[in-house]
Amino acid sequence: MSTGHQTLKLGVLGSGSGSNMQAILDAIGNGTLDAEIVLVLSDNPEAYILKRAEMAGIATEVIDCDGYVTRFPDDSQVAVGQMLRDAGVDLVCLAGFMRIVKAPLLEMFPERLLNIHPSLLPAYPGLRAWGQAVSDGANESGCTVHYVDAGMDTGPIILQSSVPVLAGDSAETLHARIQLEEHQLYPAAIRKVWAKLQSES
Ligand code: GAR
16 A cells, blocks of 8 residues: 555446546546556346456456445445455545445545545535436536545545536436546546645645
8 A cells, every 4th residue: 555656556446337436537537647456346146347347458346235225234344345355546536436434434535535525525425416406406517526534424535626517417417517527537537646645645
């Protein structure tokens, strides 16, 4: 976990499509992010994030959650932390990962676990934040990259970006607008965190 080497090594955890993981890969590909994704992990063996990673030649693993549908058992968290450490990961990015990370994994990557959330936190934590914004009649929403702590979407904010909620927006049209912002924001937040870690080392 040293910051001595030049290229930042990222591990990504996701449960779904992986468009944010793809955006990070694209930023690496176009030279705006000096990093390498070395391992992609998913709790869902069918998740498209795994396919995307395989197509990009990145190592993948399915996380064994002991049969639990939503829980992230402590022993699974330790196993994930060990895989990430073995891969030499410097920073862990949650990208649409739908289980709550708790102490075992947090303690293995202190201040090195980031999450992207589709709202302007602290507004609309939790599930389907874009749907919450539409139901609430908000006229603005957005996305947040934050450090992960033991709460739900409560960790210190790294960067945020706002988008308007337009008249006639459905949850889906708002989410699509938010995702375009997410794809810019996550690489920028990774650059910011890595620059800070390097300046401290
Ligand atoms: C993203 O919009 C992300 O912000 C959200 O899931 C989507 C994953 O998309 N995460 C959460 O809601 C976490 N609470 P992706 O798989 O295409 O990156």
